[in-house]
Amino acid sequence: MLSSQPSNALPEAVRALAEADFGTVAQRFRDAGFAVALPAKGIMTVKPADGQTRPAVLLSVGVHGDETGPIEMVAHAVEALSRAPQQLAVDLMLCVGNIDAIRAGKRFIDADLNRMFRAQRGALAGTAEAARADAMIAATAAFFDGAGPVRWHLDLHTAIRASHYPTFAVVPELIEQDRKQALVGWLGAAAIGAVIMNPKSSGTYSYHCAEHHGAAASTVELGRIGTLGQNDLSQFADVAAALDRLLRGEPQRQAGQPHVFKQVQEIIKHSDAFRMSVGRDTQNFTALKRGEVIATDGDTVYTVQHDEELVVFPNPDVRVGLRAGLMVVRVA
């Protein structure tokens, strides 16, 4: 009888990355003469052994454990590169964020890891994710401290709900102009539909890398959450191709310009009395009109301040003190 794989078997490269098992790819890069380090669980850096200065690229996936599409995409990209290691043209740091949450298929275990990258953690201190963020912060600093001026961080996520733009990115406004332009150019080459310029940290990993390491950093949302191994990666073929070119130092192909939005309000949940007027299933980038109520929180009423604002990441279920949504306006 022919042996057959169960239909739900994961490709080995995807299983390995989801379990933060770098054994095979690390060995391939070592065999090709690279200096490979594993500074913390789920983190691998790959650099030329001769110490030459190259662009530094940090790729992170699984910062939210149920956002599995990017894990699959990056697993395939790194697997292919490790089989042709001399094509790697950058210093690479690969970070699998919330390993326990990936295993559990949940956004997080105790608290949202992507709110821990801030000086004051308040009630988030002491959670499982706070310790993980500390390890990521230390490894990230070590990686960028030794790097040259060209620094990238692509933190790959997926949205919880549907979006008017199936792919979009959040870009910290404080990134230096030339680097931001290069980043938005890359996002365009990756056919990312929209970019949100973010003036203020919400404690995210990408904002941290922009603020503390001068990286051209972005949270990139690729479709919606899904089961590991069952994501339709054909939706992200342009992103995968642009990523391959970035890692191989090849020129990008022009695929278009993302629509540009600017964050104008951050909706914070201040108490258990917080209520959102928009439903949980409201699509990202749904337009609301001036004066419409977005949310109430006791005496605080969040209303639309511009003729039109679009709601992104509406989520009343976050912890008290955290962001329950963003309001954006179109600028280009």
Ligand SMILES: O=C(O)CCC(=O)N[C@@H](CCC(=O)O)C(=O)O
């Ligand atoms: O769909 C949602 O509500 C959340 C998707 C997600 O995890 N988004 C990131 C964005 C981070 C940023 O603002 O840069 C997050 O909320 O952490």
Ligand SMILES: [Zn+2]
């Ligand atoms: Zn996420």
